[in-house]
Amino acid sequence: MNESLVIIGAGHAAGQLAASLAQDGFKGAVTLVGEEPHPPYQRPPLSKKFLAGEVTLDRLYVRPPAFYDKSGVRLMLDTRAVAIDRSARTVVIDGGAALPYTTLVLATGSRPRALPLAGNDLDGVLYLRTVQDVQAIRARLAAGRRLVIVGGGYIGLELAAVAARQKLQVTVLEQAPRLMARGVGPIVSGFYERLHREEGVNVITGTAVSGFAGDDRVTHVVCGEARHEADLVVVGVGAAPNVELARDAGLAVEDGIVVDAQCRTADPAVYAVGDCTRRLHPMLDQNLRLESVHNALEQAKIAAASICGRPPPAMETPWFWSDQYDVKLQMAGLSGGHDTAIVRGSPDSGRSFAVFYLRDGVLIAVDAVNRMPEFMASKALIAARARPDPSRLGDERVAMKAFAV
Ligand SMILES: Cc1cc2nc3c(=O)[nH]c(=O)nc-3n(C[C@H](O)[C@H](O)[C@H](O)COP(=O)(O)OP(=O)(O)OC[C@H]3O[C@@H](n4cnc5c(N)ncnc54)[C@H](O)[C@@H]3O)c2cc1C
Missing domain, CATH: 3.50.50.60 (FAD/NAD(P)-binding domain)
Incomplete structure (x- = not known):
């Protein structure tokens, strides 16, 4: 049977998924249904350089628009999916047409609360x-x-x-x-x-x-x-996941479409990736919904590998960033539940310091303010569930590479 893969939502996760499917050698037809008029683009610059007028829209695209044509991906923009019929394996779009699928991926993202x-x-x-x-x-x-x-x-x-x-x-x-x-x-x-x-x-x-x-x-x-x-x-008071299509189709939803480590829902023909999902995170041992570029990219790569029968990519510590003025904040891990916070540098003066969060002696997260070495080292330490010496962590004279695992 000819495989036909439909992706609902044409955002960051969907753009990466289309690229990863091409890389992983997916042979079937791919259709991307997105309600926005643009091919998949990156949202982070929307509140940063794009808002400031420092970059143009074409710099935001996840892949150049020509990629989709070249890779045989059918882009249906300005098109909203309005229903999923799981028994017929079709997606109904506005206007009433039904798109058949053998595999469906929900990449519907989230919307402002x-x-x-x-x-x-x-x-x-x-x-x-x-x-x-x-x-x-x-x-x-x-x-x-x-x-x-x-x-x-x-x-x-x-x-x-x-x-x-x-x-x-x-x-x-x-x-x-x-x-x-x-x-x-x-x-x-x-x-x-x-x-x-x-x-x-x-x-x-x-x-x-x-x-x-x-x-x-x-x-x-x-x-x-x-x-x-x-x-x-x-x-700007947070985001709510776009889960209505999934819920109406009878898929499990708990503030996010419930997926497993391979981004599969309980229906073997339906995957979900990105902001709209909730999963038991294997590295953080928590059931959560993440809203981040890293999560969108990681889940897109995992889903593509699973669909193509390839081994999943290696997992990275979840991370996030924010740019405000001349200050880059980089966060890795999740600090909730920490019992110790170790500060390196001075948060009360200047614009450069880091806070390390530990639980039972294990490094679980870092907030690094204009501190790339602290961020990079911590990502690896968190993944390794390392137990760095807190007094040395807080000591500026000890270089971060001294903690390498
Ligand atoms: C202003 C802003 C700044 C951000 N900054 C950062 C940052 O600095 N770092 C970071 O890590 N993350 C940041 N994020 C979060 C990051 O952009 C999201 O986590 C990421 O976009 C999630 O990708 P996604 O593909 O899951 O969802 P989205 O990119 O939201 O894409 C989902 C798409 O699906 C479409 N869609 C939904 N329902 C349907 C339907 N029924 N039919 C057709 N299309 C549909 C939506 O319109 C949307 O285009 C930021 C987000 C915003 C809004």
Whole structure:
């Protein structure tokens, strides 16, 4: 039988999957169904250099557009998959046509969590996930304008950095007591609060937004009794996985499509990869859903290998990064559940230090601020479940290569 593989979603994971299938020698027909008008592109620059206007869209593509033609991949852009019929093995797209598959891969990603508050639909209340979102935001970034960012996570803070450099008046409102609380430890949060204040951003933590005010266009963000003037509001309060298609098709969903180590769902013909999945992570021993480029690329390569009957690629420690001003944050592992935090360098002055997180003496994560050697060494140490001497870890005189495993 001729194999026919359909990928739903044309994002980062899907682009890598198409490339890995070609590399692994997949012989069947591949169709990529994506609701956005662009071939698969990288999202990280959307809140960094692309937002700042420093790179153009063609630099964002996961593979050059010509790759798909050359590799015989059929790109169906501007096309939304609306249903999966698992017994007929077809995907229904908008307009009603049915695409047959022998293997289906869900790569539907995630979407910004909406804030269902009064005034959410006012003109000027925006979200940041796609190229179109950035184009809408960029068109309104002008020096002197008041930008209120709801959410002090990495996307909100990257936007704050770009906007502050473009001389907007920027306010960040964060409900938690500290910034980037989901991603980094308290020491690093404290550093980022100082960093943004130094750059002129008004950071307010521990404040919950209760609504947006204005006639047609937003003029204020309301936080209980307090009102913050705004010409533009961008909401960045996390992402929700796009799981509806899978759920409606009867696949297991638990805040993410449940997959195994090979990215297979319980249906042997259906895989899922990227932001939309949840899995027992073999290296972290945790059941989790990761939203990162590393995860999207890794799962795409694993799924391609599994589909082509090849051995899976070697696993790497999960990692993530964020660029704000002249500061590169690189994180590896997950720091939740640590019992010891060791600091190398000074978070209270300057812009370069690292925090190592240990549990029962084992290094489980690092947050490295402008510290590439600490990040690179820690990735390997975490994978090896190493037990570095904490006093030496914190000692700047001991080079990171001394800890090599
Ligand atoms: C602004 C921003 C900055 C980021 N910065 C970083 C960073 O610095 N480092 C990092 O590691 N990660 C970063 N990320 C996260 C990273 O981009 C995601 O983890 C990654 O894009 C996940 O890839 P994916 O293919 O799973 O999902 P996506 O790239 O979101 O792709 C999913 C695609 O599927 C489409 N789709 C969904 N449902 C359907 C349907 N029914 N029919 C057709 N198409 C559908 C969606 O429209 C989307 O185009 C950032 C994300 C954003 C938004």
